[in-house]
Amino acid sequence: MGASKSEFFSEQQNELASLFKAISHPARVAIIEYLLKVDSCICGDIVNELPLAQPTVSQHLKELKNVGIIKGNIEGTAICYCLNPETMKKLENYFSGISKELKTKCC
Amino acid sequence: MGASKSEFFSEQQNELASLFKAISHPARVAIIEYLLKVDSCICGDIVNELPLAQPTVSQHLKELKNVGIIKGNIEGTAICYCLNPETMKKLENYFSGISKELKTKCC
């Protein structure tokens, strides 16, 4: 096999898994870090920041965009990328909710 | 290829990616949800909660344990699993840090 049996899990569980899958690669963590480090949206130079070929970076950016972790605006020949604050907030809330519940429970 | 070029990224980037990879599967998100729902550590019945065979669940639990997302204590024939609050806090802090920085920046 190899195909995950996603049809047996809830929509929310699948959505969360997709978000995590999108950032489960060091290159994509690095992209997030870079977008955060620079003080604004980045137009163009992401490829030069990473030790990967242009088609590979393009693919990584596409995956981050597909799940809503980054946003991209076309600006002439370049594309301006930035993080999506709503998605980041959603992930923050997911883990803060878990932490809050865990305080009173568990070993 | 197919092997991710992790040697070109920082240790921290790789560690974060590993954490996210561990929860990038709906079954593993479901395990977290279940451990949270029940009011204590779970001894035994995780397999019955999931629509997957015992060896598959065992493998998923192993991966979550490897990266420190869950802890498991042997208790007789059963094993007691629970979430690791420290790892959850680490992930919460990661995203709250991002959210905080994004407030003043980005489009």
Place this chain on the structure above:
DNA sequence: TTTTTATATTGCAATATTACGATAATTCAA
């Protein structure tokens, strides 16, 4: 000791991901 119960490991088939060369598409400038 033997049996039962619970979990782990092995081996393998099916499928998914990663990376990149080649090439296409798009937009701006000349």
Place this chain on the structure above:
DNA sequence: TTGAATTATCGTAATATTGCAATATAAAAA
């Protein structure tokens, strides 16, 4: 229109993940 610059897509090879049957391991009960 042509050429340069930037990003996307296609095709494909290498590798990783997923799932489970079969089997192994370990501890408690009989």
